[in-house]
Amino acid sequence: MQHEPVVRLKGVTKKVASKILVENVTLDIPPGQVFGFLGPNGAGKTTTIRMMVGLTSISQGDIQICGYSIKEHFEKAVSHVGAIVENPEMYKFLTGYQNLRHFARMMTGITEARIQEVIQVVGLSNRIHDKVRTYSLGMRQRLGVAQAILHRPKLLILDEPTNGLDPQGIRELRDYLRHLCHEEGTTVFVSSHLLSEMELMCDSVAIIQNGRLIDVRSLNNSSGEGQGSAAETAFLVDEPDKALSILGSGTQQGSLITLKLTRDEIAETNARLVQAGIKVYSIHNVTRSLEEQFLEMTGGDQIG
Amino acid sequence: MGNFLGLVQNENMKIYRRARTWVMLGILIIVTLLIPVLFSMVDYEGNTSVWDSVVLSTTFTFYLCTIFSVIVAADSVAGEFSWGTIKLLLIRPWSRSKILLSKYVSVILFSLLSTLLLAGVSILISSLLFSSTVESGLFPPGKSGLAFTLQYIFCNYVNLFITVAIAFMLSTVFRSGGLAIGLSLFIMFTKGIFTSLFDPDRYAWAKYLIFTQMDLTKYLQSGEGPGGTTLGFSLAVLAVYYIVFLAVSWYVFSKRDIAA
Numbered sequence: 001m002q003h004e005p006v007v008r009l010k011g012v013t014k015k016v017a018s019k020i021l022v023e024n025v026t027l028d029i030p031p032g033q034v035f036g037f038l039g040p041n042g043a044g045k046t047t048t049i050r051m052m053v054g055l056t057s058i059s060q061g062d063i064q065i066c067g068y069s070i071k072e073h074f075e076k077a078v079s080h081v082g083a084i085v086e087n088p089e090m091y092k093f094l095t096g097y098q099n100l101r102h103f104a105r106m107m108t109g110i111t112e113a114r115i116q117e118v119i120q121v122v123g124l125s126n127r128i129h130d131k132v133r134t135y136s137l138g139m140r141q142r143l144g145v146a147q148a149i150l151h152r153p154k155l156l157i158l159d160e161p162t163n164g165l166d167p168q169g170i171r172e173l174r175d176y177l178r179h180l181c182h183e184e185g186t187t188v189f190v191s192s193h194l195l196s197e198m199e200l201m202c203d204s205v206a207i208i209q210n211g212r213l214i215d216v217r218s219l220n221n222s223s224g225e226g227q228g229s230a231a232e233t234a235f236l237v238d239e240p241d242k243a244l245s246i247l248g249s250g251t252q253q254g255s256l257i258t259l260k261l262t263r264d265e266i267a268e269t270n271a272r273l274v275q276a277g278i279k280v281y282s283i284h285n286v287t288r289s290l291e292e293q294f295l296e297m298t299g300g301d302q303i304g
Numbered sequence: 305m306g307n308f309l310g311l312v313q314n315e316n317m318k319i320y321r322r323a324r325t326w327v328m329l330g331i332l333i334i335v336t337l338l339i340p341v342l343f344s345m346v347d348y349e350g351n352t353s354v355w356d357s358v359v360l361s362t363t364f365t366f367y368l369c370t371i372f373s374v375i376v377a378a379d380s381v382a383g384e385f386s387w388g389t390i391k392l393l394l395i396r397p398w399s400r401s402k403i404l405l406s407k408y409v410s411v412i413l414f415s416l417l418s419t420l421l422l423a424g425v426s427i428l429i430s431s432l433l434f435s436s437t438v439e440s441g442l443f444p445p446g447k448s449g450l451a452f453t454l455q456y457i458f459c460n461y462v463n464l465f466i467t468v469a470i471a472f473m474l475s476t477v478f479r480s481g482g483l484a485i486g487l488s489l490f491i492m493f494t495k496g497i498f499t500s501l502f503d504p505d506r507y508a509w510a511k512y513l514i515f516t517q518m519d520l521t522k523y524l525q526s527g528e529g530p531g532g533t534t535l536g537f538s539l540a541v542l543a544v545y546y547i548v549f550l551a552v553s554w555y556v557f558s559k560r561d562i563a564a
Contacts, residue, residue, distance in 0.1 A: 086388075
């Protein structure tokens with residue numbers, strides 16, 4: 001990446017008593033991306049996010065946001081951050097609007113017009129003057145997003161943002177995050193254990209398990225139309241045993257034969273099978289979903 | 305960055321936008337009105353002065369005033385934790401010290417408001433019901449009723465001020481409003497028992513206990529308290545406790561890890 005990373009985690013460790021919750025996590029988050037933070041329950045996602053926003057102290061290492069250390073220059077660092085940590089809890093006895101006024105007063109340069117704009121964006125115009133007590137979880141989630149983006153932060157941190165949203169709400173949130181990211185250049189850091197959601201939403205993901213970062217990868221949404229590279233290909237045939245002996249390689253799963261083949265090889269293989277009198281019902285690319293990759297990497301491990 | 309008054313305004317909003325606060329202030333006004341009326345009903349001979357009525361009813365109503373201030377103080381920090389809003393509050397470009405200070409200021413403002421309300425309503429209703437020409441037997445000679453009353457209310461406010469500091473500290477340390485309210489009211493109601501158990505006249509060390517020094521009204525009648533203490537001494541002991549209470553609150557609040 002040509003730009004300075006928005007967030008820099010350097011050897012971040014969190015110890016509580018003798019228990020290590022997050023261990024030596026080093027991660028750079030490049031600007032202008034939707035960056036996913038994946039991990040099973042109890043992996044240390046929320047602990048890491050708490051350290052990023054200064055709610056929890058860092059046992060070892062440091063976190064920099066836009067170049068400012070959250071330890072040394074908390075106020076400067078955190079002024080670039082908007083966040084929802086876990087559930088979007090608001091003051092229930094205040095109206096949505098009063099809640100936004102409350103948080104607007106804590107930051108500089110938020111005009112009434114900006115508050116109205118944000119209310120529009122999250123689609124709460126009709127209910128903003130009702131008490132938050134009367135809001136549904138989805139509406140609270142929207143209000144949570146509203147308070148997080150009020151001051152146009154460079155970094156938006158959302159912990160499990162799709163919790164409690166209906167499919168339409170999820171879709172809207174996804175579109176909005178993409179818009180924020182691509183039009184306004186906001187870096188969005190989203191944690192989740194909903195893999196399919198992350199796959200649709202994120203440009204890159206970091207995977208954390210048992211407090212350790214185990215993988216960082218970018219998600220290419222154009223799923224592997226690679227010309228020269230070999231891809232797992234499955235053939236559905238009527239006589240798998242015979243097919244296997246003709247091909248001489250591959251693995252069999254029921255009537256599915258799976259081989260690693262390039263584009264040209266797929267056509268060739270098909271021709272060979274057909275010539276040998278085997279009926280080929282279908283040929284498809286075995287693209288492993290993020291979910292499968294994730295489960296493979298994290299195993300079926302126990303929490304803890 | 306930003307405006308500290310905005311933080312205080314926020315805290316005030318969180319106090320006065322709750323129905324509970326207005327219920328408390330309403331009860332305070334009603335009771336403050338009611339007590340002098342009851343006095344006037346039993347005062348057949350008409351020898352109670354305006355200031356007698358104010359002082360006597362204040363001994364009673366100030367408990368209410370203290371209890372309500374303690375409730376507001378106890379909820380100020382603990383409430384944010386139980387609502388979960390503390391996470392949103394502490395990720396703003398403000399140091400934790402300033403956020404805590406804004407909360408403390410708003411609590412003190414509430415205690416001043418309720419005290420002024422109490423004093424004002426009490427003086428108003430008493431002057432309507434009682435004669436201002438009657439000589440009072442309650443006050444030491446040479447002191448005007450008004451001066452004595454104001455001093456009396458001030459002494460009570462000092463007591464309230466320290467109790468509120470205790471509640472605020474407990475609220476910050478234990479993050480539990482109930483515990484903070486319970487313990488600080490326990491101290492308020494039992495300090496008399498403590499003072500008689502550990503009488504500073506008998507035990508020299510007892511004069512350093514907070515219980516024996518919280519009630520300053522004793523100095524209104526004589527210059528010397530139990531154990532030969534002076535007003536200055538009592539104030540110094542209270543100041544030390546006060547600083548410790550606030551220092552503990554501040555330390556715990558700034559160092560604490562905010563977890564679920």
